[in-house]
Amino acid sequence: MEEEEEEPIQNLWQEVRDLTLGTSTQINHLSTPPTPLQFLRDYVSPNKPCLISNAVNHWPATTLWQSTHYLTNTLSSSTVSLHLTPTGRADALSPNPISPSSLCFASAEVKHLPFPDALTRVLESEMDYVGYLQQQNDCFRSEYGALSEDCDSDFGWASEAFGCLPEAVNLWIGNELSETSFHKDHYENIYAVVSGEKHFLLLPPTDVHRMYIREYPAAVYHYSQDTGKFSLELEEPVRNVPWCSVNPYPSPELKEKEMTKFPFYFNGPRPFEVTVKAGEILYLPSMWFHHVKQSPDSRGLTIAVNYWYDMRFDIKYAYFNFLQSLPHSMLCDPASSGKLGLELQYNSSICNSEDESSMGDVTASANDNLVHHPDTAEK
Numbered sequence: 001m002e003e004e005e006e007e008p009i010q011n012l013w014q015e016v017r018d019l020t021l022g023t024s025t026q027i028n029h030l031s032t033p034p035t036p037l038q039f040l041r042d043y044v045s046p047n048k049p050c051l052i053s054n055a056v057n058h059w060p061a062t063t064l065w066q067s068t069h070y071l072t073n074t075l076s077s078s079t080v081s082l083h084l085t086p087t088g089r090a091d092a093l094s095p096n097p098i099s100p101s102s103l104c105f106a107s108a109e110v111k112h113l114p115f116p117d118a119l120t121r122v123l124e125s126e127m128d129y130v131g132y133l134q135q136q137n138d139c140f141r142s143e144y145g146a147l148s149e150d151c152d153s154d155f156g157w158a159s160e161a162f163g164c165l166p167e168a169v170n171l172w173i174g175n176e177l178s179e180t181s182f183h184k185d186h187y188e189n190i191y192a193v194v195s196g197e198k199h200f201l202l203l204p205p206t207d208v209h210r211m212y213i214r215e216y217p218a219a220v221y222h223y224s225q226d227t228g229k230f231s232l233e234l235e236e237p238v239r240n241v242p243w244c245s246v247n248p249y250p251s252p253e254l255k256e257k258e259m260t261k262f263p264f265y266f267n268g269p270r271p272f273e274v275t276v277k278a279g280e281i282l283y284l285p286s287m288w289f290h291h292v293k294q295s296p297d298s299r300g301l302t303i304a305v306n307y308w309y310d311m312r313f314d315i316k317y318a319y320f321n322f323l324q325s326l327p328h329s330m331l332c333d334p335a336s337s338g339k340l341g342l343e344l345q346y347n348s349s350i351c352n353s354e355d356e357s358s359m360g361d362v363t364a365s366a367n368d369n370l371v372h373h374p375d376t377a378e379k
Ligand SMILES: O=C(O)CCC(=O)C(=O)O
Pocket: 172, 179, 180, 185, 189, 191, 198, 290, 292, 304, 306
């Protein structure tokens, strides 16, 4: 029987799944931590995520942090960084305050507060703001140093496989509204959930064109205590940030429009879906695109600690960079679009979309994402 001709870009997405990642939306689940050799051979080297159980049972954090009183007491004199947004989505796309038919890259207002006050604001987040305690600057070993004895300083099997100690360890305390939009990091990530659950959508680096990375002007939220309202101000001078354009959870009324604008995402293979429960670890390989939502514990909190290890800038990195450098317009070229095998209403205005207004509606109406690397779509 004659085989159907595979199309280049689709073929790439499918082949990495067939050869290494698997064709379901699930990733491998290990019941105990791997040996360094197994981790290196089966996951780090092939750039493949996995979920790991029973790796942090011995951490005092797993029991002590269930007590809010313990946290506020231990951190009573610590000043921490609280990220405030109107919807829970920071470092995410939002309507441009100057021309609302286009989008900007909106970052949270960061307030430095004593931990007990900051935590109250996270717990009160159904007010007129959403607070997320996080800062990707090694905050667990600085702002939250008083808690450092409650978790291991690294994971032996991971440090041995990576050949180094963590470059940064970060703490994340949020509620059900905090969301992190699609992005990638230039780090190997060991992500441990201590309380509540985190829901990840994952796409491999080879799917880069499905993210529609475009440049957006940077803007920052400001919260007024007096009015209880946010304003969004563009940075001066203008700074453009390359960021993923896809919101994987558009509201039902916008879904069709989004699917037309971002066909590679919505019509390609489904992302890997991983829920990381309290006590579990996700190995999130470098350069993988990830989107994160959370379900809180009975107090209304999700608490996680992640360990960033330096990635290896090797031949895979060079290939991924090369792939990313292929302009989207090339894949959208009407002359070659027949080759893409995506039976879509596909035209240059979709690929080069100047008018992002519908995306603006999406970001305004859906609970916004929060991402943390304001400089680029990658770290
Ligand atoms: O937990 C989150 O909200 C985001 C985590 C993340 O993006 C990361 O660890 O790189």
